[in-house]
Amino acid sequence: MHISELTTPAVVVDEPALERNLATMCDAHPGAALRPHVKAHKTSELARRQAARGHRGFTAATVRECVGMAEAGLGEDLLLANEVLDMTRLGAIIEAGARVTVAVDSEAVAQAAVAGGVREVLIDVNVGLPRCGCAPTDAGALAELCRSLELEVRGVMGYEGHLMLVADPADRARQTEECMALLLAAHADVGGDIVSGGGTGTWTTNTWVSELQAGSYALMDTAYAAIPDVPFEQSLTVLATVISVNPGGWAVVDAGLKAFGMDHGNPSIPGADVWFCSDEHTVYSMQDGAPLPAVGERVRMVPAHIDPTCALHERMHLVDADGTVLETWPVDLRGW
């Protein structure tokens, strides 16, 4: 099948660009030094490509992502890097042979892990992003509590998410160092082999973690593309069809705000100014006096934020440079 035959809107992944992104990250963080975050793509077949490059442990944000990865045979070493209270489904996949480690930042979550049948945890440490994580100075006591509940404590995690989009590399590096000093101090109190953290935005600046939790690097978006020292290519686009062209100077495509994560703003169209998105439309005009497209033309749009964009689509199509559809992957880790 050729890309021109796809029903639109459709998520299209350029395979050569995807593979270059995977290779670039793998060179910098080989094997266990990278624990790819599946929340970014929610697609076990894409995770299989990451595993083929030697990254056998994965990061997840939801129970559903862990269950789906285990079902896909990729449950060798899953980290649920999030607090969860209902872990029954995790206990079931652990019974069936998956390895799942969960983040814990309170006694309530530790107790929920025990009740759900989870055996291994990381202490989640707040390193500056006001979200989950215990205070660094409380990490040792929480680890002790977990061990008293017969949970294996594998180490610590701390996510400097508030730094991912800091534009200036030097400023980002300085702030990352401050955050990681907190995490390493907590690690000294907690013990264990793992210091987990970081992301696509700090892929070179965070040199303190034992494993990087990056996810967006594989597919990319306009938010990360704006960071000067993030070299990954835009491999995912949303294919749309021009359905209306107005002599007033605008065109309309059939991919709107239900086809894009909108939390970081509108998607982009190369060479065009996006006016606005409705549920099933994006309206735009052309830059530099370029002519408007004709009804029926196809347009490739670039999401502002990759993670929620993937979560809106049932499938993604892997294409080669000439537009041949090589594989179609279900976005099978969606939902909760």
Place this chain on the structure above:
Amino acid sequence: MHISELTTPAVVVDEPALERNLATMCDAHPGAALRPHVKAHKTSELARRQAARGHRGFTAATVRECVGMAEAGLGEDLLLANEVLDMTRLGAIIEAGARVTVAVDSEAVAQAAVAGGVREVLIDVNVGLPRCGCAPTDAGALAELCRSLELEVRGVMGYEGHLMLVADPADRARQTEECMALLLAAHADVGGDIVSGGGTGTWTTNTWVSELQAGSYALMDTAYAAIPDVPFEQSLTVLATVISVNPGGWAVVDAGLKAFGMDHGNPSIPGADVWFCSDEHTVYSMQDGAPLPAVGERVRMVPAHIDPTCALHERMHLVDADGTVLETWPVDLRGW
């Protein structure tokens, strides 16, 4: 099952509030005077409640919505109020007995209707929102062209979407009148029985259409709730669980930007200030010195925009006033 047993995040619909909303709209626009828009809820079981009140025709924004409605036995009179080029799936459901009318604003779309096996159209007229629709003065010629292609022209549609959230009722009414004057002039040139348009925001101000295309009124959101003369109740909330509480003064729930349409901003939590949403988290503090919740407490969150919120969830749970789950409906019209 009780609401407290649901896996979170979960979409919960208060049945008494839903039924009051349906009744209020039905009183104002009985029977064929309302053509409920299914894009707002994407749920055929909810459409069945609307049909039970006498609204037998429905509006849709995608081919998938039309196909799903036909599969659910609700295909008596479907209007695809959008331009589409690939209508093969519509032709198939028409062959099988559904009635589908499509919007046409160009010769290309009219030709696509013929090629796809669609037999009935409305002329889509631009009444001021810069999106689809032909110029009002071109509507008559386009209708003539459609008839020359042996398409039945049932009338006109024109959506004053740019006026839905105009806060001042008098200003909204004045602008609606101007838009509808354009549509009625086009209708005079086109003919047919149908003048379709309007929405929840102009449910009382648009007195010119023969059928109102409102959808959001059933479930509502904070954007529409801000309009003074829109009396519909918030019947849909997203149920979330508190997973982390920080002595620094914030709490974190397990419903984030992947659980909400974010194009109109963050969701709301009654009595709280929402700080930000991450993929699977919302961080908030309490207003007026109220105490933070405990880990494990449940919170009902209100989306800023209902349509894309529904599109993110696999199911919605209908609950009564005491929290008993009465029915669970698949959000079966999602995707494309």
